[in-house]
Amino acid sequence: MSTDTPASAPAESAAERYLAVQRSDEFAGLRRALRGFVFPMTVAFFLWYALYVILSAYARDFMGTKLVGNINVALVFGLLQFVSTFLIAWLYSRYADRKIDPVADRIRAEMGEVTHEHGPRG
Amino acid sequence: MNTVLAAEAGDTTARNLTITLFLVFVAVTLAITIWASRQTKTATDFYAGGRSFSGFQNGMAIGGDYMSAASFLGIAGIIALYGYDGFLYSIGFLVAWLVALLLVAELLRNSGRYTMADVLAFRMRQRPVRTAAAVSTITVSIFYLLAQMVGAGALVALLLGIKPGTTFLGMDADAAKIATIIMVGALMIIYVTVGGMKGTTYVQIVKAFLLMGGALIMTVLVLAKFNFNLSSLLGQAAESSGKGSAFLEPGLRYGVEVAGNSTQTFYNKIDLLSLGIALVLGTAGLPHILIRFYTVPTAKAARKSVLWAIGIIGTFYLLTLALGFGAAALVGGEAITAQDKAGNTAAPQLAEALGVDFLGGDLGGATLLAVIAAVAFATILAVVAGLTLASSSSLAHDFYANVIKDGRASERQEVTVARVSALVIGAISIVLSIFAQNLNVAFLVALAFAVAASGNLPAILYSLFWKRFNTSGAVWAIYGGLFAAVFLVFFSPVVSGAPTSMFPDQDWQWFPLSNPGILSIPFGFLCGWLGTVLSKERDEDKYAELEVRSLTGAGAH
Numbered sequence: 060m061s062t063d064t065p066a067s068a069p070a071e072s073a074a075e076r077y078l079a080v081q082r083s084d085e086f087a088g089l090r091r092a093l094r095g096f097v098f099p100m101t102v103a104f105f106l107w108y109a110l111y112v113i114l115s116a117y118a119r120d121f122m123g124t125k126l127v128g129n130i131n132v133a134l135v136f137g138l139l140q141f142v143s144t145f146l147i148a149w150l151y152s153r154y155a156d157r158k159i160d161p162v163a164d165r166i167r168a169e170m171g172e173v174t175h176e177h178g179p180r181g
Numbered sequence: 182m183n184t185v186l187a188a189e190a191g192d193t194t195a196r197n198l199t200i201t202l203f204l205v206f207v208a209v210t211l212a213i214t215i216w217a218s219r220q221t222k223t224a225t226d227f228y229a230g231g232r233s234f235s236g237f238q239n240g241m242a243i244g245g246d247y248m249s250a251a252s253f254l255g256i257a258g259i260i261a262l263y264g265y266d267g268f269l270y271s272i273g274f275l276v277a278w279l280v281a282l283l284l285v286a287e288l289l290r291n292s293g294r295y296t297m298a299d300v301l302a303f304r305m306r307q308r309p310v311r312t313a314a315a316v317s318t319i320t321v322s323i324f325y326l327l328a329q330m331v332g333a334g335a336l337v338a339l340l341l342g343i344k345p346g347t348t349f350l351g352m353d354a355d356a357a358k359i360a361t362i363i364m365v366g367a368l369m370i371i372y373v374t375v376g377g378m379k380g381t382t383y384v385q386i387v388k389a390f391l392l393m394g395g396a397l398i399m400t401v402l403v404l405a406k407f408n409f410n411l412s413s414l415l416g417q418a419a420e421s422s423g424k425g426s427a428f429l430e431p432g433l434r435y436g437v438e439v440a441g442n443s444t445q446t447f448y449n450k451i452d453l454l455s456l457g458i459a460l461v462l463g464t465a466g467l468p469h470i471l472i473r474f475y476t477v478p479t480a481k482a483a484r485k486s487v488l489w490a491i492g493i494i495g496t497f498y499l500l501t502l503a504l505g506f507g508a509a510a511l512v513g514g515e516a517i518t519a520q521d522k523a524g525n526t527a528a529p530q531l532a533e534a535l536g537v538d539f540l541g542g543d544l545g546g547a548t549l550l551a552v553i554a555a556v557a558f559a560t561i562l563a564v565v566a567g568l569t570l571a572s573s574s575s576l577a578h579d580f581y582a583n584v585i586k587d588g589r590a591s592e593r594q595e596v597t598v599a600r601v602s603a604l605v606i607g608a609i610s611i612v613l614s615i616f617a618q619n620l621n622v623a624f625l626v627a628l629a630f631a632v633a634a635s636g637n638l639p640a641i642l643y644s645l646f647w648k649r650f651n652t653s654g655a656v657w658a659i660y661g662g663l664f665a666a667v668f669l670v671f672f673s674p675v676v677s678g679a680p681t682s683m684f685p686d687q688d689w690q691w692f693p694l695s696n697p698g699i700l701s702i703p704f705g706f707l708c709g710w711l712g713t714v715l716s717k718e719r720d721e722d723k724y725a726e727l728e729v730r731s732l733t734g735a736g737a738h
Contacts, residue, residue: 086733131429133431134265
């Protein structure tokens with residue numbers, strides 16, 4: 060167990076360390092940063108996808124509207140699902156690189172090497 | 182237009198070339214497997230490929246693991262026969278990756294070690310949770326395996342052009358089917374027992390490149406045929422289908438409107454929504470996909486894997502759109518259903534038609550057909566190997582090491598048991614597939630997704646994000662979701678009571694939907710919640726450890 064962080068007294072158990080980290084402001088910020096992005100984004104893409112499936116089931120005239128030549132709304136809507144998936148993946152990767160990784164790395168470094176013996180049996 | 186498979190026309194060129202290419206693939210992958218076995222010494226090597234793969238490599242392997250014959254041949258076939266509706270499938274299969282990317286991949290990588298259950302059992306009592314996870318993992322994997330292996334058997338008879346009354350190497354079509362199932366089973370057992378995760382991963386990477394290469398070449402040829410004008414390709418497909426512009430709209434296959442029967446129409450549309458939900462929520466609960474995240478060193482690499490996977494899988498599904506509509510336009514629905522009613526031979530038949538046009542005559546057709554047929558076999562092999570690995574890992578690591586041995590098995594014992602498990606699971610799959618070979622088991626892929634979404638996903642999400650979640654909740658979620666999905670499907674038209682059922686001559690059907698997800702997924706989440714609040718168990722210390730580890734990667738294996 061490392062001794063370079065002020066929070067860790069030598070007698071502190073691994074469980075207490077994890078609790079202390081979990082209750083720290085820095086960790087709360089990391090949790091907020093992650094959940095603040097992934098939860099709303101999950102709701103958004105799920106609703107967007109649900110809209111597509113529901114229109115495919117119940118709004119066939121609209122989906123069959125021709126836009127250019129034989130290309131109709133259904134095809135464009137479907138392709139937009141690809142575009143949104145690629146876009147969300149790219150946005151998340153950019154967000155995680157900037158807002159999540161640095162904080163996670165810092166907390167991990169502050170904790171020092173945590174031994175595996177308290178981990179899950181496996 | 183040549184619309185009959187060359188092999189069926191008596192041409193042995195395609196058959197010989199298919200077999201040669203397939204043998205080359207087998208030889209190369211076996212060489213890789215033997216090389217990988219020399220690098221496989223520890224349990225981490227066997228289960229997780231030593232966590233030595235890069236994000237790019239793992240992303241390609243995920244693609245190879247995920248893009249099954251159901252994707253390549255199945256979706257292209259549905260588009261070729263029913264038009265737009267096949268695209269609905271592709272979209273569900275792709276969007277699903279956002280669940281894995283945003284909610285599961287990195288947290289799982291940080292807090293688990295070898296199996297899905299490592300995360301589920303992290304803060305729970307080991308035995309009940311690991312038992313439930315092993316049951317679910319093996320059930321999902323076997324369903325998936327059966328669909329792939331039975332499909333492989335049928336495909337070989339078709340692609341080698343073994344008709345009733347003719348023989349190949351002394352085998353008639355039925356014997357050739359059984360021989361194929363045994364051969365596919367034997368190869369997957371060898372890949373897994375000898376090569377472990379490392380060997381399996383390389384097989385999947387090689388397959389991903391072959392599949393992308395094959396699909397890309399065919400797509401370019403299809404588009405070239407229509408002067409790279411998508412609209413005229415669609416127009417020709419719609420015209421050849423005889424269904425006009427309805428072919429380019431949803432509704433010919435899923436959510437079908439039955440004239441004069443509003444009840445059936447209502448159920449068909451609910452069934453479409455149900456399928457859509459299961460597709461998008463199932464992927465992040467498939468054990469053979471989840472264990473792939475353990476093959477990279479860090480959570481960041483796990484994220485990169487999913488990004489690459491989304492790229493390759495998304496591109497592939499865009500290509501299947503061209504392949505499906507291309508087959509409809511250039512081969513035609515009649516010629517496809519003459520070969521296979523479900524349309525699974527649409528892509529190979531398209532390859533032949535394109536070969537005739539672009540490479541010159543029947544020889545060209547035979548060549549391209551052989552290439553695509555060999556790619557299809559490679560596809561099946563890579564997927565079944567991944568499934569066998571996932572189920573044998575769970576049997577050895579979850580059930581043997583942590584339930585039977587109570588966590589006191591040595592690494593060497595565990596890996597030996599994993600190898601034996603792969604052999605046993607492979608043998609069971611071979612036997613079950615032979616029994617099921619003449620049954621319509623294509624629905625098993627959708628059922629595997631439904632079980633994964635109903636049982637595994639609720640347990641994973643509650644584990645990672647809900648402090649109060651406990652042993653009882655995890656066990657209830659897994660068994661509840663698994664049971665609900667299997668129960669509803671058992672009484673659905675895919676099992677009995679319809680001409681396309683698994684047992685068309687029996688009728689115990691009362692549940693009107695083919696896809697149980699719309700009920701079984703909420704039921705799984707409800708069970709997980711109810712099981713949790715009915716139990717007093719709570720362990721805030723362990724949740725603190727799980728949360729800190731999963732978000733920061735501290736103490737990660």
